[in-house]
Amino acid sequence: MAPLIRGTLLTLYLALVIPLPALAPAGSSRMLLLGALTLGLVLVLALTSEQVEVDREGLRVGHPPWCRPWLRRGWHLPWHTISGLTPVTTSQGGRVYYVRGQDGSAWLLPQRVARFDDFLGRFASASGLSVEGIGRISPPWTYQLLAVLSGLMLALELAWASGILKPPS
Template sequence: MNIFPLSPLIRLTLLTFYVALTLPLPFLAEATDAPVPSSWLWVALGLGFVVVYGFLSERVIVDEEQIQVTYPRWVRGVWRRGWMLRWSEIQDLKMRTTGQGGLVYYFTTHHQERAYLLPMRVLGFARLVRIVQEKTGIDTQDIRPLAQPWMYLMLLGCAVLLLVMDGLTILTALG
């Protein structure tokens, strides 16, 4: 059995962006006498962080029989259930373009009921793709991750800069 968690770089980047984009809101609400109390915003932002963290706790489990995308029990019970496909059910990997021009791949089955997105943000993506090729016989040599690590490093840098600006904004709101 192999377990592929979401890349820590991707998780850190997206959580940092969440914090950077929302942290100033309660301070600004207080400074501007907004109709929404800042205490409500703190609660909402805390709940939002839990939701974002839950979505970012996806992991892929592969074994001799199947590939499965799953989430922790507390996430499955509320938001996302994940999916499971037996290797024998997989017919092909179909390429689709995203709205931003990237490429994603979907597993199709012999039943053609629905398509299942190949998880591309996992740690060890190249190894996952090799396992998919080994188990299904589908040629995966042209499959690349949707985003390269350097892209997430740049986004993380932008999120950190945004946090610095947040600090200045908060100091201004408090002063």
């Protein structure tokens, strides 16, 4: 996953959950909430750690060994078994692509990877398929804006928690 996307999602998670223990009633519920928030952070880290590998043999998508037991196992398609790409319009008006295998399988083409243009070039070269018109699922500016807003929200929450800022009366 591209570092901009991963960092943005982690910052958003932290900005949304860090205030919760302070807002929870005193007692055991705070400790339970802190445990849940920690488990949530591990889950978000796992979900955003998907890896895409392009090599001489094929395309492999999966997660690192530390989180494979909890998440889907990933997939691998050898280049000689890839038969095409199928575009699908999303409900938000975007477009995703499925890589079709000769056996009828279909796997979502990764569109949130770092160096996306390089990935597409290597995919096209190895598979022999045209990737003309394929773009990122969402433009980078959307994640940049979300990163700035999440960072600002997190900074304000931390300033409030440290006493630098006082909440409005």
